[in-house]
Amino acid sequence: MAKITYIEHSGKEHVVEVAEGLTVMEGAVSNNIPGxxxxxxxxxACSTCHVYVHPDWVAKLPEKEDMEVDMLDFAFEPxxxxxxLTCQLKVTPELDGLVVQMPEKQI
Incomplete structure (x- = not known):
């Protein structure tokens, strides 16, 4: 399990444990994280799981694939x-401590 911190646009934090093999998006959905x-x-196929990764984590994540780059064009203020896109971030032990912040809105 990796602990991931989801920060709502308002600043409210949710720290949850997400099982390895799931995506960061699945962790948010299964824990009812708003945003x-x-x-x-x-x-x-959409951009409604868009987040801003904390600057300390940007270089630690796998590179974006072309499909993710294309979908981010539709995100709110990318x-x-x-x-x-959190659906493209698979949870591994290396993601323990990841911090992401939701945008003001999705699309």
Whole structure:
């Protein structure tokens, strides 16, 4: 299990344990974290699981694949460095301590 901190746009923090093999999006949905809509269910076909990754974590994550980059074009106020789709971030032991912040809104 990896502890992941989800920060709502308002600043409210939710620290939850997410099982390895799940995605950061699945961790948010299964723990009822507000701000991650996940309309496509994790198929990388929307941008409603968009987050801003804490700057300390940007270089520690796998690189974005082309499909994620394309979908981020539809996200609300994407940041070229920090924006990620949580459906594309698989939880591994290396993600223990990950911190993500939700945008003001999804789309």
């Amino acid at each position: 991650i809509d996940a309309d496509c269910g994790g198929a990388c 940041d070229t460095e920090r924006s990620r």
